[in-house]
Amino acid sequence: MPEGGPPTIVSIAERAGVSIASVSRVLNGVGARPETVRRVERAAAELGYVPNAVAQSLKGGRTKQLTFAMQDIGNPVYVAMVRQIQAVTRAAGYRLLLHSTDAVLEEELAVVRSLGDRTSDGLILCPIRITPEHIEVLKSAAGPVVVIGSLPGDVPVDAVAADSVTGARLAVTHLAETGRERIAFLNGPLDTVPGHNRRQGYLKALADHGIVPEPALERATSFGLAAGRAAMLDLLDSGAAPDAVFCANDQLALGAGQAAHERGLRIPEDLALVGMDDSELARAGWPPLTSVDLGSEERGRTAARMLLERLAQDATAARRITTAPRLVVRASSASRRGSAS
Amino acid sequence: MPEGGPPTIVSIAERAGVSIASVSRVLNGVGARPETVRRVERAAAELGYVPNAVAQSLKGGRTKQLTFAMQDIGNPVYVAMVRQIQAVTRAAGYRLLLHSTDAVLEEELAVVRSLGDRTSDGLILCPIRITPEHIEVLKSAAGPVVVIGSLPGDVPVDAVAADSVTGARLAVTHLAETGRERIAFLNGPLDTVPGHNRRQGYLKALADHGIVPEPALERATSFGLAAGRAAMLDLLDSGAAPDAVFCANDQLALGAGQAAHERGLRIPEDLALVGMDDSELARAGWPPLTSVDLGSEERGRTAARMLLERLAQDATAARRITTAPRLVVRASSASRRGSAS
DNA sequence: ACAGCGACTGAAAACGTTTACAGATAGTGG
DNA sequence: CCACTATCTGTAAACGTTTTCAGTCGCTGT
Numbered sequence: 001m002p003e004g005g006p007p008t009i010v011s012i013a014e015r016a017g018v019s020i021a022s023v024s025r026v027l028n029g030v031g032a033r034p035e036t037v038r039r040v041e042r043a044a045a046e047l048g049y050v051p052n053a054v055a056q057s058l059k060g061g062r063t064k065q066l067t068f069a070m071q072d073i074g075n076p077v078y079v080a081m082v083r084q085i086q087a088v089t090r091a092a093g094y095r096l097l098l099h100s101t102d103a104v105l106e107e108e109l110a111v112v113r114s115l116g117d118r119t120s121d122g123l124i125l126c127p128i129r130i131t132p133e134h135i136e137v138l139k140s141a142a143g144p145v146v147v148i149g150s151l152p153g154d155v156p157v158d159a160v161a162a163d164s165v166t167g168a169r170l171a172v173t174h175l176a177e178t179g180r181e182r183i184a185f186l187n188g189p190l191d192t193v194p195g196h197n198r199r200q201g202y203l204k205a206l207a208d209h210g211i212v213p214e215p216a217l218e219r220a221t222s223f224g225l226a227a228g229r230a231a232m233l234d235l236l237d238s239g240a241a242p243d244a245v246f247c248a249n250d251q252l253a254l255g256a257g258q259a260a261h262e263r264g265l266r267i268p269e270d271l272a273l274v275g276m277d278d279s280e281l282a283r284a285g286w287p288p289l290t291s292v293d294l295g296s297e298e299r300g301r302t303a304a305r306m307l308l309e310r311l312a313q314d315a316t317a318a319r320r321i322t323t324a325p326r327l328v329v330r331a332s333s334a335s336r337r338g339s340a341s
Numbered sequence: 342m343p344e345g346g347p348p349t350i351v352s353i354a355e356r357a358g359v360s361i362a363s364v365s366r367v368l369n370g371v372g373a374r375p376e377t378v379r380r381v382e383r384a385a386a387e388l389g390y391v392p393n394a395v396a397q398s399l400k401g402g403r404t405k406q407l408t409f410a411m412q413d414i415g416n417p418v419y420v421a422m423v424r425q426i427q428a429v430t431r432a433a434g435y436r437l438l439l440h441s442t443d444a445v446l447e448e449e450l451a452v453v454r455s456l457g458d459r460t461s462d463g464l465i466l467c468p469i470r471i472t473p474e475h476i477e478v479l480k481s482a483a484g485p486v487v488v489i490g491s492l493p494g495d496v497p498v499d500a501v502a503a504d505s506v507t508g509a510r511l512a513v514t515h516l517a518e519t520g521r522e523r524i525a526f527l528n529g530p531l532d533t534v535p536g537h538n539r540r541q542g543y544l545k546a547l548a549d550h551g552i553v554p555e556p557a558l559e560r561a562t563s564f565g566l567a568a569g570r571a572a573m574l575d576l577l578d579s580g581a582a583p584d585a586v587f588c589a590n591d592q593l594a595l596g597a598g599q600a601a602h603e604r605g606l607r608i609p610e611d612l613a614l615v616g617m618d619d620s621e622l623a624r625a626g627w628p629p630l631t632s633v634d635l636g637s638e639e640r641g642r643t644a645a646r647m648l649l650e651r652l653a654q655d656a657t658a659a660r661r662i663t664t665a666p667r668l669v670v671r672a673s674s675a676s677r678r679g680s681a682s
Numbered sequence: 683a684c685a686g687c688g689a690c691t692g693a694a695a696a697c698g699t700t701t702a703c704a705g706a707t708a709g710t711g712g
Numbered sequence: 713c714c715a716c717t718a719t720c721t722g723t724a725a726a727c728g729t730t731t732t733c734a735g736t737c738g739c740t741g742t
Contacts, residue, residue: 050457055698116391
């Protein structure tokens with residue numbers, strides 16, 4: 001038994017009767033005499049050698065690891081992104097490190113700073129708010145970062161954003177044009193970027209169609225199923241009598257749908273329901289949920305590609321990419337005509 | 342500008358006028374003269390020093406990273422597990438590496454073998470099938486592994502399994518006892534461990550209630566929403582006329598629910614629907630889905646804890662833990678009495 | 683004043699690789 | 713048979729830490 005820890009390049013060298021340099025060369029496919037190659041390969045196989053990636057990282061200055069940080073993997077949007085990112089980075093030989101920040105500011109900053117410990121070669125960050133501290137820390141990041149979200153133009157960091165203003169506008173326009181007149185809006189926190197932008201889109205679409213916004217038809221809560229249900233029950237019981245609800249994400253929409261059902265409303269006959277993100281949840285329930293695809297998958301894929309490009313050559317200026325939203329109409333917002341009384 | 346790469350312990354030593362050994366000691370809180378401490382800390386702060394984790398890993402022989410490998414993060418069950426694992430491992434100071442295997446055998450084996458490259462200190466593996474190769478490679482794993490799933494008793498590896506036989510039995514018993522007589526079964530692939538076990542539970546429960554299994558009421562397809570919908574449409578159109586469907590996971594159940602709606606069946610009046618896993622999907626739709634909680638979260642948490650214990654002290658024998666299933670009754674399987682004609 | 687002691691410090695080795703450099707070997711042409 | 717070259721090989725340094733070991737220093741007690 002050749003004990004004393006796992007086999008290293010040294011064990012192989014001894015067994016094959018060559019120097020460690022030759023072992024390394026053979027293992028990396030650099031020129032060597034056929035006889036040497038044979039001996040080294042034989043010894044490596046016999047010992048079950050696996051190169052120590054940590055030592056390689058230290059020598060090479062790159063870990064072949066990337067980090068993806070988002071607030072909570074429980075959100076289907078992030079799941080969609082992870083899948084795409086994983087697919088792209090894996091194909092390029094990178095491992096993926098996952099980091100949930102729970103939307104805690106300090107955690108997000110810590111993730112960026114932790115690039116300094118050289119644990120990963122680059123970072124994809126999904127901040128939900130952008131504070132001056134974020135910008136500060138992003139400017140002095142120790143490695144390449146791609147932000148999924150909106151970033152001021154002067155921050156020298158790549159970013160790929162969704163156009164949720166337009167997305168929200170598409171959704172509300174769709175409702176207005178299919179005859180809905182009292183369009184409620186269930187939103188997430190107003191001080192988040194998505195919360196703010198989606199509201200802008202909602203208001204713009206109302207204005208486009210000459211509808212006067214009614215504060216009683218708006219609710220801002222947190223992004224989640226239970227929150228959606230609670231807010232919707234509150235809305236319905238307040239007597240605001242909406243004939244449609246636009247929700248700032250699919251989870252809110254499903255919660256709202258439950259509330260509507262609990263109050264005996266039919267979807268879409270009595271109430272049209274539209275969500276946002278077009279996550280798998282939209283396709284999972286009944287009736288299937290009309291939703292706005294903000295391109296989560298595409299953003300994930302693009303962010304991963306941009307990061308890989310940065311790693312390949314650092315020279316270029318910061319890039320800004322925006323993905324176009326797309327309305328996906330399903331049964332939950334079908335027109336009333338023909339089925340309502 | 343002190344260029345030449347990021348600051349290291351050497352830069353600090355130079356600037357502080359001490360040896361690198363002293364720098365290391367101060368940074369790790371080992372005894373030093375107050376004056377030395379002051380100088381070193383000052384220099385470190387001025388240079389914005391961050392310790393190189395790769396070098397620390399090489400020296401220390403541990404990376405403070407763990408790997409979680411499952412087939413596809415798109416499945417809510419794995420999302421639930423990741424969340425728990427992440428929470429536990431993070432608290433212990435470990436980073437989490439995510440690896441999707443796409444249920445490819447060779448990928449799963451490669452993940453176990455890759456423990457040899459010392460990239461992570463341990464592995465949590467969710468295999469969907471257990472082949473002799475799996476056992477082979479697990480026996481000679483280069484580091485601690487915890488398997489989420491069922492493992493033969495003689496494999497010296499910790500495992501935490503769900504009791505899906507009992508789980509399925511609970512579900513079908515519930516249907517039988519609420520007056521359903523023609524209970525269909527939508528299953529995943531029969532050659533997977535879950536697929537096999539859930540069917541055993543289904544058959545047992547039928548036997549318990551003196552119901553003769555009818556092949557026409559069973560469908561084996563893949564674990565997914567679209568597959569569930571297709572199989573259910575097929576089942577309904579075949580004239581098998583079930584009054585209940587038990588599905589081997591929630592995604593299949595939601596797909597089945599869509600098919601039922603498309604054929605004009607009411608849930609639960611005309612058709613009771615029960616899923617499995619009690620993922621967030623079960624709570625998301627309408628009517629909310631009765632499901633069997635197989636303890637995904639608990640298994641994730643437990644697996645993570647077991648792995649950490651292994652890392653702390655390697656001595657103990659392989660442990661086997663099984664989590665108890667729990668039936669969560671919701672509206673999709675409400676008794677017909679009082680609502681059916 | 684000196685042995686003894688404790689607290690602190692620095693030189694150097696180690697972790698497992700890759701790689702620059704120089705030395706060795708074999709092969710070629712004259 | 714020798715000079716030259718091309719190919720291969722081994723030594724040693726480097727990556728950035730931690731840690732052992734042997735000092736060095738100043739202090740205490742006698």
